[in-house]
Each structure stands twice: as C-alpha cells, then as structure tokens.
C-alpha cells in the first residue's frame with residue numbers, strides 16, 4: 261500500500277523529516293508545576309472532547325504516510341499517553357506498519373507495573389520515563405498530586421527487567437526547585453542500562469511562568485556533576501540527537517544533557533509533532549498547526565496526505581530556540597501537554 265520512502269523531503273534549511281511525536285491525549289493524571297500548573301489546568305479546564313481526538317485508526321494511517329515519507333522514529337507522548345485507554349492496541353497497529361519505525365513512549369511511569377510487559381509485548385521499542393527527583397517532598401511538590409518517587413522507580417526497574425535497554429529517564433531541572441536533586445539522581449542511575457537526561461527548563465506554552473533565571477544551564481549541570489564524577493564526552497549517536505552525551509569513565513554509565521535553551525540545536529531538528537486533535541506542528545514552540553484531522557475526516561487519500569505533509573515540511577523555517585529572546589518567550593505558544601514533549 262505504501263510507496264517507497266522519499267529520502268529527499270527537506271525543509272528550507274535542508275533538514276529531513278525523520279522523527280514524528282504523536283500526542284495521543286491532552287489529559288494527564290499529574291499536574292507538574294512546570295507543565296500543567298493547577299491554577300490553569302484546574303477542575304474547570306476544558307480538555308478536548310473525545311470526538312476531537314484522533315482515533316487509533318487515524319493515528320496509524322497518518323503515521324504510515326509519514327513513514328512513507330522517510331520518518332523512522334515514532335514517539336508517543338501527551339499529556340500522559342497511558343491515560344489513553346488501550347494504548348497497546350495503537351502500538352500494535354503502529355508496529356504492523358510497512359517499514360515500521362522505532363516506536364518510543366514518554367511516560368510519567370505512574371501506572372500499574374503490569375502495563376510495562378503489555379506495552380513491550382505490543383511492540384514498543386523504547387521506554388522513556390520522567391522523574392524529577394528522588395526526594396519525596398520535592399517530587400510530590402513538582403507533580404502536585406502527591407505521587408511518590410518510589411512508584412516511578414519501580415516502573416523504571418520493571419522496564420529494565422522487561423528488556424528495555426537502555427531505559428531513558430528525563431529530569432527537568434528548575435532553579436530553586438530540584439537543582440539539589442541533580443547529584444542524588446546521578447548517583448542513583450550511575451550504571452549502564454539507564455540513561456539519565458537532564459533537561460533545561462523550557463519556555464514551552466505560556467502557562468508555566470518561565471523566566472530565564474529559572475533555567476539551570478547545561479554548563480552548570482555538567483559542572484555540578486563533575487564535582488564527583490569523571491565524565492567524558494561521547495559522540496552523538498546520529499545527526500539531530502538532542503542530548504549531549506557523557507560517560508562516567510569509572511562506571512560506564514551514560515548521562516545526557518538537553519541544552520534546548522542555552523545551546524539550541526535547531527540546525528539538526530528533524531522532528532514533527534501531531535497534537536491529540538490532529539494538528540501538525542513543525543516546532544515545539546509553534547503558534548499554530550495544520551489541521552490533518554479535517555483532511556483525514558474529509559476523505560483525503562494517502563497521496564493527498566503525503567502532498568499536504570510535503571507542502572508543510574518544504575516551507576518549514578522554524579528555529580525558535582536559536583532566536584529566543586525575552587519577547588518570544590511571551591508569545592502565545594501551544595502548551596506542552598497539548599503538543600507533547
């Protein structure tokens with residue numbers, strides 16, 4: 261059914277389309293203060309009605325068209341992707357696509373542990389788990405729903421036991437909140453099998469009250485880690501990898517630092533994003549997206565979808581992080597929980 265991948269699809273800056281992030285829901289059981297603060301995402305918040313969210317069939321069809329255009333990596337995200345009932349069914353549908361891409365999941369790791377095995381059995385290839393601190397009080401204050409770190413640690417252990425290798429662990433570092441958790445986290449994950457990735461706090465959306473002063477820079481993160489760990493830089497695994505990689509030369513543990521704010525990597529950005537309601541965004545910081553739900557529900561053929569994606573990508577000029585200023589941080593961008601990380 262699918263045509264041969266078109267390796268040559270490039271945007272105006274010569275960047276290929278390799279990576280598709282799919283937000284399967286805008287809902288979440290956490291209220292991380294840097295992502296879905298309770299004051300905004302409270303009881304009255306209007307999440308997308310069910311009918312506005314892409315069905316599994318629509319997502320799988322769209323993913324197939326992206327794969328036919330050269331996309332090699334699919335990442336399921338949200339909101340919290342495990343809030344979407346029966347996510348395993350979608351994973352199996354994606355894994356069955358011709359030219360099947362690598363399928364990754366980013367989750368807060370708060371669901372029953374048996375889900376780890378069922379996700380693996382469905383065809384999930386990579387597991388990324390978010391955990392911002394090992395300290396009970398700090399983690400609970402960040403997820404803002406009183407969720408303890410031990411349960412997320414158990415999800416990470418279960419993921420390793422199920423054969424996800426490595427398991428990536430994402431830690432957003434925010435000044436004055438969890439910067440003292442840096443070293444305890446690095447000590448805890450100081451072994452091969454997990455890759456801890458420190459992420460600079462970003463000005464995604466416009467509800468998290470971002471200020472440059474809240475960013476702990478990649479340089480500072482590295483300096484703090486180096487006070488007790490011998491870290492040597494590693495080459496990128498592939499062009500467009502977002503994390504700077506380091507290896508602890510004593511233990512062999514790998515860590516990553518994602519310097520999206522202080523050392524932007526737009527030049528290699530090969531990622532597109534589909535929001536839960538089917539809009540295509542070509543940048544995490546985009547203000548608007550292209551409505552693919554309308555195309556899917558309006559009877560578009562695969563060729564029509566291919567032409568629409570090609571049209572959007574070939575016009576792409578995004579390099580928000582390279583142009584970031586105090587003014588751009590205030591623009592009405594789309595929320596992280598809507599577009600996915």
Ligand code: SAM
Pocket residue numbers: 288294295337338339340341366367368388389390430431432459460461462463464468596597600601
């Ligand atoms: N709910 C899932 C989770 O938390 O892993 C998936 C969605 S979440 C939006 C994806 C990733 O974005 C998480 O690792 C989260 O920590 C990160 N994130 C959210 N808001 C952020 C911000 N303002 N700056 C940097 N990273 C952020």
Ligand code: SF4
Pocket residue numbers: 288289290291292295296338339340368390597
């Ligand atoms: Fe939910 Fe993930 Fe955002 Fe936290 S970072 S509120 S877990 S979507």
Ligand code: SF4
Pocket residue numbers: 524525526527529530531542543544545578579580581582
């Ligand atoms: Fe890619 Fe936009 Fe992030 Fe730059 S700012 S790396 S273009 S998502």
